[in-house]
Amino acid sequence: MYQVRDMQKSLQELTALYDLTAQLGQSTDMRRIFSILANNFSHVCPYHELSVHLYDKTTNSIIFSRSRRKRNIDIGDINVPEDILVWVLENRKIRIIPLASFTTVSEDMYLVLLPLISGGEIIGLIQLALSMNNAQITPHLQQIFCIVATHAAAAFHNALLFEKVSKRNNELVALKNKFSVVIENMIHGMLVLDKKERIQLINRKTEILFDVSPLDCVGQRVSQVFHRKNAKAINSVLQVLKKGSQAIEREVKCIHPKNGAMVLLISASVLEEENGTAGYIFILKEVACSTKLIAQAESDRMKSQFLSTVSHELKTPLNLILGSTNILLEGLVGSVNDKQHRLLNLIKDGTDRLSFLVKDLLDMARIEAEKGHMNLQAVSLDKIIESVCKNLHAMIVEKKVSIEKNYSGTNCEIVGDRDSLFYLIHNLLHNAIKFNHAGGYVKISISPWSKDSAxxxxxxxxxxxxIGIDDKDKRLVFDEFHRAYIPDGNNQGGNGLGLSIAKKVVDMHKGKIVLKSEKNHGTVVKIILPRDLRTE
Known part of the structure; x- marks a missing residue:
């Protein structure tokens, strides 16, 4: 009979234990989990008081604490000595202590401390006040306590993770809503395409610019929903990105179906992901929206084109004159007397100056034309400097100028238009060598610069x-065709375009150029450029 009763008791214990552990895994709310534990634990083992305390290891603070008393016995507040708590947490073992050892309750009451361990980490403990003698708290019962503690720890740990995920998700939703508000209220248009060139997002400004609806656009190609001329303009920018450019800025002519012609400045870049291209983003800035402004833009374009055409037309005959003069000077078609030699040298010097002027005019025309068509890519300034120094090697040797470079260990990479930056650095070094004393020096350095910590x-x-620059010339050095005063006997004057073009390049890159100079004491030019023009 005793055996049957023991079997029935064991079956009841197992059933109660199964129900308890099954219910613990059904909730992700910590208060609900505690209620399940407190309500069902008494079926496994009657208790006077059950408490759960969870703590955050990173902040070393209690993050959840609940207690439940089942029997109407006054045991007062149970303040467990700190050394006992530390022992349980450090040893990760069950601890059974007579309550009489640190309270005034009767000797037949015990306190059981169960560590809550999940994922190898202590997350808290369960505290049980039982009315039993020491013999009744058998190893079998202790094993049941540990099973309950294991399942409770997993449930509480899952609830903590769920709470963190929910909190993070709410933060992300709030952030997404903020971004949505920002994007919808941008003064510029925004268009996002996926890697298959289908529209994923347009904002309110884009709707207005192209007279389209998001419902009609999302999931469609630009050519399917935009006016033919607008689709052609956007696709022309897209093709440049697909050929390898990471970013591009270009002015394009578009048309509003109702309001007529407009000019947009499109800033576009590739959206990257781990496996390659994720899509493309276009920022659409309205530059002009009237016939008058478009005519002005067309006039500027024609002027630049005329300048470029005339310069090209001059370049060919100048090369012929220069080549013929060199042949005569070298006596390849017969000897020349001293007077003829002097006249030929005058022709050569004049032709050289005119060739430099034509070259600068061509460079200026090209840079003007590229204002809205910058080919943005990763550029290493140190590599450009090395290339320019090779290009100017003969001039450096002739002038016996030493070149000192100071950028070892510096991150010299920026995003910009390589050809324009090459011209900028070439112009600065050419001037520094040309207007230097024989045996002088040129120092080049690159260093990080920041408005804040980044x-x-x-x-x-x-x-x-x-030789430096006279005070009266400093404020005019960046003006087109301004030539600074050159001391008597120094016939090195330029055409007054070099620094003007250099400033245009810096402005194109949204940078800043500062020149400091003192007559006969050299010149220092400082240029500050953004590391990534796309973020400016």
Whole structure:
């Protein structure tokens, strides 16, 4: 009979234990989990008081604490000595202590402390006040306590994770809503395409610019929903990105179906993901929306084109004159007397100056034309400097100028238009050598520069030991065709376009150029450029 009763008791214990552990895994709310534990634990083992305390290891603070008393016995507040709590948490073992050892309750009451361990980490403990003698708290019962603690720890741990995920999800939803509000209220249009060139997002400004609806656009190609001329303009920019450019900025002519012609400045870049291209983003800035402004833009374009055409037309005959003069000077078609030699040298010097002027005019025309068509890519300034120095090697040797470079260990990479930056650095070094003293020096340095803690800019400095610039010329050095005063006997004057073009390049890159100079004490040019023009 005793055996049957023991079997029945064991079956009841197992059933109660199964029900308890099954219910613990059905909730992700910590208060609900505690209620399940407190309500069902008494079926496994009657208790006076059950408490659960969870703590955050990173902040070393209690994050959840609940207690439940089942029997109407006054046991007062149970303040467990700290050394006992520390022992349980450090040893990760069950601890059974007579309550009489640190309270005034009767000797037949015990406190059981069960560590809550999940994922190898202590997340808290269960505290049980039982009315039993020591013999009744058998190893079998202790094993049941540990099983309950294991399942409770898993349930509480899942609830904590769910709470963190829910909190993070709510933060992300709030952030998404904020971004949505920002995007919808941008003063510029935004268009996002996926890697298959289908529209994923357009904002309110884009709707207005192209007179389209998001419902009609999302999931469609640009050519399917935009006016033919607008689709052609956007696709022309897209093709440049698909050929390898990471970003591009270009002015394009578009048309509003109702309001007529407009000019947009499109800034576009590739959206990258781990496996390659995720899509493309276009920022659409309205530059002009009237016939008058479009005519002005067309006039500027025609002027630049005329300048470029005339310069090209001059270049060919100048090369012929220069080549013929060199042949005569070298006596390849017969000897020349001293007077003829002097006249030929005058022709050569004049032709050289005119060739430099034509070259600068061509460079200026090209840079003007590229204002809205910059080919943005990763550019290493140190590599451009090395290339320019090779290009100017003969001039450096002839002038016996030493070149000192100071950018070792510096991140010299920026995003910009390589050809324009090459011209900028070539012009600065050419001037620093040309207007230097024989045996002088040119120092080139690159260093991080920042408005705040983030080094989002680079500073390029070119300093020389040359003839310097007179005070009255400093404020005009960036003006087109302004030529600074050159001391008597020094016939090195330029055409007044070099620094003007250099400033245009810096402005194109949304940077800043500063020149400091003292007559006969050299010149220092500092240029600050953003590391990534796309983020400016």
């Amino acid at each position: 080094a989002s800019f680079v500073e390029l400095t070119v300093a020389d030991s040359g």
